[in-house]
Amino acid sequence: MTAWQPDTPYNQLPPPPGTEVLETRAVLKAAIAANTALAKLDQAVVSIPNPTVLINSIPLLEAQASSEIENIVTTTDELFRHLDDDAGADPATRETLRYRTALKVAFDRTIERGLTTATAIDVCSTIKDREMQIRAIPDTRIGNPATGGVKYSPPEGRALIEEKLSEWERFVHADDGMDPLVRMAVAHYQFEAIHPFADGNGRTGRILNVMLLIEAGLLRMPVLYLSRHIIDTKNDYYRLLLAVTSEADWESWVLYVLAGIERTSNDTLRKIEAIRTLQEDFNHRARAVSKGGANSEFQSVLFEQPYCRINTVVSRCGVSRPTATSWLNALAKEGLLQENKVGRDRLFINREFLRILVRPEAPQVRAE
DSSP, rough: OOOOOTTOOTTTTOOOHHHHHHHOOOHHHHHHHHHHHHHHHHHHHHHSTTTTHHHHHHHHHHHHHHHHHOOOOOOHHHHHTTTTTTOOHHHHHHHHHHHHHHHHHHHHHHHHHSSOOHHHHHHHHHHHHHHEEEEEEEOEEEEEETTSSSOOOOOSSSSHHHHHHHHHHHHHHHOOOOOHHHEEEEEEEEHHHHHHHSHHHHHHHHHHHHHHHHTSSSSSOOOOOOOOHHHHHHHHHHHHHHHHHHOOHHHHHHHHHHHHHHHHHHHHHHHHHHHHHHHHHHHHHHHHHHHHGOHHHHHHHHHSSSSHHHHHHHHHHTTOOHHHHHHHHHHHHHHEEEEEEEEEEEEOHHHHHHHHOOOOOOOOOOOO
Protein backbone atom coordinates (compact mmCIF):
# COMPACT_ATOMS: atom_id res chain seq x y z
CA MET A 1 0.00 0.00 0.00
CA THR A 2 1.30 3.46 -0.92
CA ALA A 3 2.29 5.54 2.10
CA TRP A 4 0.07 8.50 2.88
CA GLN A 5 1.29 11.88 1.63
CA PRO A 6 -0.48 15.17 2.46
CA ASP A 7 -0.57 16.43 -1.13
CA THR A 8 -1.57 13.12 -2.73
CA PRO A 9 -5.24 12.00 -2.85
CA TYR A 10 -5.70 9.40 -0.12
CA ASN A 11 -7.33 6.87 -2.42
CA GLN A 12 -5.96 4.05 -0.26
CA LEU A 13 -7.92 5.24 2.80
CA PRO A 14 -8.57 1.95 4.60
CA PRO A 15 -11.80 0.95 6.31
CA PRO A 16 -11.83 1.40 10.09
CA PRO A 17 -10.13 -1.31 12.19
CA GLY A 18 -11.98 -3.62 14.55
CA THR A 19 -12.48 -3.72 18.29
CA GLU A 20 -9.13 -5.42 18.87
CA VAL A 21 -7.40 -2.20 17.75
CA LEU A 22 -9.91 0.42 18.85
CA GLU A 23 -11.08 -0.76 22.26
CA THR A 24 -7.91 -0.47 24.28
CA ARG A 25 -8.02 -0.58 28.07
CA ALA A 26 -7.86 3.22 28.26
CA VAL A 27 -10.64 3.58 25.71
CA LEU A 28 -12.94 1.13 27.49
CA LYS A 29 -12.38 2.91 30.80
CA ALA A 30 -13.19 6.28 29.24
CA ALA A 31 -16.21 4.79 27.47
CA ILE A 32 -17.72 3.76 30.82
CA ALA A 33 -17.63 7.35 32.09
CA ALA A 34 -18.94 8.76 28.82
CA ASN A 35 -21.79 6.24 28.62
CA THR A 36 -22.77 6.96 32.22
CA ALA A 37 -22.91 10.70 31.61
CA LEU A 38 -24.87 10.22 28.38
CA ALA A 39 -27.40 7.92 30.06
CA LYS A 40 -28.01 10.49 32.80
CA LEU A 41 -28.57 13.15 30.15
CA ASP A 42 -31.02 11.00 28.22
CA GLN A 43 -33.00 10.26 31.38
CA ALA A 44 -33.08 13.93 32.38
CA VAL A 45 -34.34 15.02 28.99
CA VAL A 46 -37.29 12.65 28.90
CA SER A 47 -38.21 13.37 32.53
CA ILE A 48 -38.64 17.13 32.25
CA PRO A 49 -42.24 18.33 31.84
CA ASN A 50 -41.63 20.08 28.51
CA PRO A 51 -38.74 18.65 26.47
CA THR A 52 -39.46 21.22 23.75
CA VAL A 53 -37.43 23.59 25.92
CA LEU A 54 -34.34 21.67 24.84
CA ILE A 55 -35.39 20.55 21.38
CA ASN A 56 -35.97 24.15 20.28
CA SER A 57 -33.03 25.89 21.95
CA ILE A 58 -30.04 23.57 22.25
CA PRO A 59 -29.97 22.61 18.54
CA LEU A 60 -29.94 26.31 17.68
CA LEU A 61 -26.89 26.82 19.89
CA GLU A 62 -25.30 23.79 18.23
CA ALA A 63 -26.05 25.32 14.84
CA GLN A 64 -24.28 28.49 15.91
CA ALA A 65 -21.24 26.63 17.29
CA SER A 66 -20.90 24.22 14.36
CA SER A 67 -21.16 27.06 11.87
CA GLU A 68 -18.56 29.06 13.83
CA ILE A 69 -16.08 26.21 13.32
CA GLU A 70 -16.43 26.90 9.59
CA ASN A 71 -16.00 30.67 10.18
CA ILE A 72 -19.71 31.38 9.68
CA VAL A 73 -20.32 33.69 12.62
CA THR A 74 -23.60 35.06 13.92
CA THR A 75 -25.01 35.85 17.36
CA THR A 76 -27.58 34.10 19.52
CA ASP A 77 -29.57 37.32 19.46
CA GLU A 78 -29.79 37.25 15.66
CA LEU A 79 -30.64 33.55 15.60
CA PHE A 80 -33.47 33.69 18.10
CA ARG A 81 -34.78 36.93 16.62
CA HIS A 82 -35.08 35.39 13.15
CA LEU A 83 -35.98 31.87 14.22
CA ASP A 84 -39.56 32.05 12.93
CA ASP A 85 -38.87 34.43 10.05
CA ASP A 86 -35.44 34.90 8.47
CA ALA A 87 -36.52 37.88 6.36
CA GLY A 88 -33.96 40.60 6.96
CA ALA A 89 -31.41 38.22 8.46
CA ASP A 90 -27.83 38.44 7.25
CA PRO A 91 -26.38 35.56 5.17
CA ALA A 92 -24.48 34.01 8.09
CA THR A 93 -27.64 33.91 10.21
CA ARG A 94 -29.67 32.36 7.39
CA GLU A 95 -27.02 29.70 6.79
CA THR A 96 -26.85 28.91 10.50
CA LEU A 97 -30.64 28.59 10.67
CA ARG A 98 -30.44 26.12 7.78
CA TYR A 99 -28.10 24.04 9.92
CA ARG A 100 -30.83 23.82 12.54
CA THR A 101 -33.26 22.71 9.83
CA ALA A 102 -30.70 20.12 8.73
CA LEU A 103 -30.66 18.71 12.26
CA LYS A 104 -34.39 18.07 12.03
CA VAL A 105 -34.03 16.57 8.55
CA ALA A 106 -31.31 14.25 9.85
CA PHE A 107 -33.45 13.16 12.80
CA ASP A 108 -36.47 12.44 10.61
CA ARG A 109 -34.42 10.55 8.00
CA THR A 110 -32.61 8.51 10.65
CA ILE A 111 -35.89 7.45 12.25
CA GLU A 112 -37.44 6.67 8.85
CA ARG A 113 -34.62 4.76 7.16
CA GLY A 114 -31.52 4.76 9.34
CA LEU A 115 -28.16 6.43 8.97
CA THR A 116 -27.09 6.13 5.33
CA THR A 117 -25.24 7.97 2.59
CA ALA A 118 -28.62 9.24 1.41
CA THR A 119 -29.16 10.75 4.86
CA ALA A 120 -25.81 12.54 4.61
CA ILE A 121 -26.70 13.90 1.16
CA ASP A 122 -30.04 15.24 2.43
CA VAL A 123 -28.35 16.86 5.41
CA CYS A 124 -25.62 18.52 3.35
CA SER A 125 -28.14 19.68 0.76
CA THR A 126 -30.22 21.32 3.49
CA ILE A 127 -27.19 23.06 4.97
CA LYS A 128 -26.06 24.42 1.60
CA ASP A 129 -29.60 25.14 0.33
CA ARG A 130 -28.94 23.36 -2.94
CA GLU A 131 -28.78 19.78 -4.15
CA MET A 132 -25.41 18.37 -3.18
CA GLN A 133 -23.88 15.42 -4.98
CA ILE A 134 -20.94 13.19 -4.17
CA ARG A 135 -17.79 15.07 -5.06
CA ALA A 136 -16.53 14.44 -8.59
CA ILE A 137 -14.18 17.38 -9.20
CA PRO A 138 -10.50 16.45 -8.63
CA ASP A 139 -7.74 18.34 -6.83
CA THR A 140 -9.54 18.89 -3.53
CA ARG A 141 -6.95 19.93 -0.98
CA ILE A 142 -7.31 20.86 2.70
CA GLY A 143 -4.84 23.54 3.68
CA ASN A 144 -2.90 24.24 6.83
CA PRO A 145 -3.76 27.82 7.89
CA ALA A 146 -0.52 28.16 9.85
CA THR A 147 1.85 27.19 7.04
CA GLY A 148 -0.21 27.70 3.92
CA GLY A 149 0.73 24.20 2.79
CA VAL A 150 -1.46 21.19 2.08
CA LYS A 151 -2.47 19.28 5.19
CA TYR A 152 -4.61 16.54 3.66
CA SER A 153 -5.90 15.41 0.26
CA PRO A 154 -9.07 13.30 0.38
CA PRO A 155 -9.86 10.44 -2.01
CA GLU A 156 -10.80 11.41 -5.58
CA GLY A 157 -13.32 10.08 -8.09
CA ARG A 158 -17.04 9.73 -7.50
CA ALA A 159 -17.04 5.93 -7.84
CA LEU A 160 -14.20 5.57 -5.33
CA ILE A 161 -15.82 8.00 -2.88
CA GLU A 162 -19.09 6.08 -3.12
CA GLU A 163 -17.17 2.89 -2.37
CA LYS A 164 -15.60 4.51 0.69
CA LEU A 165 -19.03 5.68 1.85
CA SER A 166 -20.32 2.13 1.52
CA GLU A 167 -17.48 1.03 3.80
CA TRP A 168 -18.49 3.80 6.21
CA GLU A 169 -22.12 2.59 6.18
CA ARG A 170 -21.08 -1.01 6.81
CA PHE A 171 -18.98 0.10 9.76
CA VAL A 172 -21.78 2.23 11.22
CA HIS A 173 -24.19 -0.73 11.15
CA ALA A 174 -21.73 -3.55 11.93
CA ASP A 175 -22.90 -6.10 14.49
CA ASP A 176 -19.52 -6.59 16.14
CA GLY A 177 -20.21 -5.62 19.75
CA MET A 178 -18.26 -2.37 19.56
CA ASP A 179 -19.25 0.31 22.07
CA PRO A 180 -21.50 2.78 20.18
CA LEU A 181 -19.57 5.79 21.46
CA VAL A 182 -16.32 4.34 20.14
CA ARG A 183 -18.10 3.61 16.87
CA MET A 184 -19.30 7.21 16.67
CA ALA A 185 -15.78 8.57 17.16
CA VAL A 186 -14.34 6.31 14.48
CA ALA A 187 -17.22 6.89 12.05
CA HIS A 188 -16.73 10.64 12.39
CA TYR A 189 -13.06 10.37 11.47
CA GLN A 190 -13.91 8.13 8.52
CA PHE A 191 -16.57 10.47 7.17
CA GLU A 192 -14.30 13.51 7.44
CA ALA A 193 -11.41 11.62 5.82
CA ILE A 194 -13.63 10.62 2.89
CA HIS A 195 -14.74 14.28 2.57
CA PRO A 196 -17.55 13.30 0.20
CA PHE A 197 -18.90 16.76 -0.67
CA ALA A 198 -17.40 19.86 -2.21
CA ASP A 199 -18.49 21.83 0.87
CA GLY A 200 -20.35 21.26 4.14
CA ASN A 201 -18.53 18.08 5.21
CA GLY A 202 -17.66 19.24 8.72
CA ARG A 203 -21.16 20.38 9.58
CA THR A 204 -22.73 17.31 8.01
CA GLY A 205 -20.38 15.02 9.90
CA ARG A 206 -21.13 16.67 13.23
CA ILE A 207 -24.87 16.22 12.67
CA LEU A 208 -24.35 12.56 11.81
CA ASN A 209 -22.58 12.06 15.16
CA VAL A 210 -25.69 12.53 17.24
CA MET A 211 -27.80 10.61 14.74
CA LEU A 212 -25.60 7.57 15.27
CA LEU A 213 -26.39 7.79 18.99
CA ILE A 214 -30.11 8.11 18.20
CA GLU A 215 -29.96 5.05 15.95
CA ALA A 216 -28.03 3.11 18.60
CA GLY A 217 -30.76 3.85 21.17
CA LEU A 218 -28.50 5.83 23.49
CA LEU A 219 -30.48 9.04 23.05
CA ARG A 220 -34.20 9.41 22.50
CA MET A 221 -33.99 13.08 21.55
CA PRO A 222 -31.21 14.89 19.67
CA VAL A 223 -29.76 17.07 22.41
CA LEU A 224 -26.06 16.10 22.57
CA TYR A 225 -23.85 18.14 20.29
CA LEU A 226 -20.07 18.37 20.39
CA SER A 227 -19.43 21.57 18.43
CA ARG A 228 -18.83 23.78 21.47
CA HIS A 229 -16.32 21.23 22.77
CA ILE A 230 -14.63 21.25 19.37
CA ILE A 231 -14.42 25.05 19.34
CA ASP A 232 -12.90 25.05 22.81
CA THR A 233 -10.31 22.45 21.77
CA LYS A 234 -10.08 23.22 18.07
CA ASN A 235 -6.33 22.69 17.72
CA ASP A 236 -6.61 19.28 19.40
CA TYR A 237 -9.55 18.31 17.17
CA TYR A 238 -7.67 18.87 13.93
CA ARG A 239 -4.35 17.60 15.28
CA LEU A 240 -5.83 14.31 16.48
CA LEU A 241 -7.88 13.80 13.32
CA LEU A 242 -4.70 14.13 11.28
CA ALA A 243 -2.78 11.85 13.64
CA VAL A 244 -5.16 9.00 12.77
CA THR A 245 -4.27 9.47 9.10
CA SER A 246 -0.55 10.03 9.52
CA GLU A 247 0.23 7.76 12.48
CA ALA A 248 -2.80 5.45 12.84
CA ASP A 249 -3.19 6.93 16.35
CA TRP A 250 -6.75 5.81 16.94
CA GLU A 251 -6.53 5.72 20.72
CA SER A 252 -5.79 9.43 21.19
CA TRP A 253 -8.60 10.40 18.81
CA VAL A 254 -11.18 8.12 20.42
CA LEU A 255 -10.21 9.28 23.92
CA TYR A 256 -10.62 12.88 22.80
CA VAL A 257 -14.14 12.22 21.52
CA LEU A 258 -15.15 10.23 24.61
CA ALA A 259 -13.94 13.08 26.84
CA GLY A 260 -16.03 15.45 24.73
CA ILE A 261 -19.13 13.30 25.10
CA GLU A 262 -18.69 13.11 28.86
CA ARG A 263 -18.04 16.82 29.22
CA THR A 264 -20.89 17.85 26.90
CA SER A 265 -23.36 15.47 28.56
CA ASN A 266 -22.52 16.87 31.99
CA ASP A 267 -22.69 20.46 30.75
CA THR A 268 -26.10 19.88 29.16
CA LEU A 269 -27.32 18.11 32.27
CA ARG A 270 -26.36 21.15 34.34
CA LYS A 271 -28.24 23.37 31.90
CA ILE A 272 -31.33 21.19 32.26
CA GLU A 273 -31.22 21.42 36.04
CA ALA A 274 -30.70 25.18 35.93
CA ILE A 275 -33.57 25.60 33.45
CA ARG A 276 -35.84 23.44 35.60
CA THR A 277 -35.05 25.51 38.70
CA LEU A 278 -35.52 28.79 36.84
CA GLN A 279 -38.79 27.65 35.27
CA GLU A 280 -40.30 26.82 38.67
CA ASP A 281 -39.21 30.16 40.14
CA PHE A 282 -40.20 32.15 37.04
CA ASN A 283 -43.66 30.58 36.91
CA HIS A 284 -44.22 31.38 40.58
CA ARG A 285 -43.30 35.04 40.00
CA ALA A 286 -45.37 35.20 36.80
CA ARG A 287 -48.50 33.94 38.55
CA ALA A 288 -48.10 36.69 41.13
CA VAL A 289 -48.11 39.55 38.60
CA SER A 290 -50.21 38.38 35.64
CA LYS A 291 -53.41 36.47 34.99
CA GLY A 292 -51.56 34.80 32.16
CA GLY A 293 -49.00 33.53 34.64
CA ALA A 294 -51.48 30.86 35.69
CA ASN A 295 -51.84 29.60 32.11
CA SER A 296 -49.65 26.50 31.78
CA GLU A 297 -49.43 26.78 27.99
CA PHE A 298 -48.27 30.39 28.29
CA GLN A 299 -45.61 29.32 30.76
CA SER A 300 -44.45 26.63 28.34
CA VAL A 301 -44.22 29.11 25.47
CA LEU A 302 -41.93 31.38 27.47
CA PHE A 303 -39.43 28.52 27.93
CA GLU A 304 -39.51 26.92 24.51
CA GLN A 305 -37.25 29.68 23.22
CA PRO A 306 -36.05 32.90 24.84
CA TYR A 307 -37.73 35.20 22.29
CA CYS A 308 -41.52 35.30 22.25
CA ARG A 309 -43.91 37.05 19.85
CA ILE A 310 -47.48 38.10 20.56
CA ASN A 311 -48.72 35.98 17.65
CA THR A 312 -47.11 32.89 19.17
CA VAL A 313 -49.06 33.35 22.42
CA VAL A 314 -52.28 33.95 20.47
CA SER A 315 -51.80 30.76 18.47
CA ARG A 316 -50.58 28.49 21.24
CA CYS A 317 -52.83 29.66 24.07
CA GLY A 318 -56.00 30.21 22.05
CA VAL A 319 -56.50 33.76 23.33
CA SER A 320 -57.18 37.07 21.64
CA ARG A 321 -54.36 39.39 20.63
CA PRO A 322 -55.29 41.97 23.32
CA THR A 323 -55.17 39.23 25.97
CA ALA A 324 -51.83 37.91 24.77
CA THR A 325 -50.46 41.44 24.68
CA SER A 326 -51.64 42.19 28.20
CA TRP A 327 -50.04 39.00 29.55
CA LEU A 328 -46.68 39.82 27.97
CA ASN A 329 -46.85 43.50 28.91
CA ALA A 330 -47.50 42.59 32.56
CA LEU A 331 -44.39 40.40 32.72
CA ALA A 332 -42.32 43.02 30.93
CA LYS A 333 -43.49 45.71 33.36
CA GLU A 334 -42.29 43.59 36.30
CA GLY A 335 -38.95 42.89 34.64
CA LEU A 336 -39.54 39.17 34.01
CA LEU A 337 -39.36 39.79 30.27
CA GLN A 338 -37.53 42.43 28.27
CA GLU A 339 -39.41 44.05 25.40
CA ASN A 340 -37.50 44.66 22.20
CA LYS A 341 -39.04 46.39 19.16
CA VAL A 342 -37.77 45.24 15.78
CA GLY A 343 -39.49 47.27 13.10
CA ARG A 344 -43.20 46.77 13.65
CA ASP A 345 -42.64 43.58 15.57
CA ARG A 346 -42.47 43.34 19.35
CA LEU A 347 -40.26 40.66 20.85
CA PHE A 348 -40.38 39.71 24.52
CA ILE A 349 -37.09 38.23 25.72
CA ASN A 350 -36.71 35.84 28.64
CA ARG A 351 -33.22 37.05 29.55
CA GLU A 352 -32.80 34.72 32.53
CA PHE A 353 -33.48 31.72 30.30
CA LEU A 354 -31.16 33.05 27.61
CA ARG A 355 -28.31 33.53 30.09
CA ILE A 356 -28.52 29.89 31.13
CA LEU A 357 -28.50 28.72 27.52
CA VAL A 358 -25.44 30.70 26.45
CA ARG A 359 -23.32 30.77 29.60
CA PRO A 360 -19.87 29.18 29.32
CA GLU A 361 -19.36 25.84 30.98
CA ALA A 362 -16.44 24.02 32.55
CA PRO A 363 -12.91 25.01 31.48
CA GLN A 364 -11.13 22.68 29.09
CA VAL A 365 -8.08 20.53 29.63
CA ARG A 366 -5.87 20.11 26.59
CA ALA A 367 -5.58 16.61 25.16
CA GLU A 368 -2.08 15.17 25.41
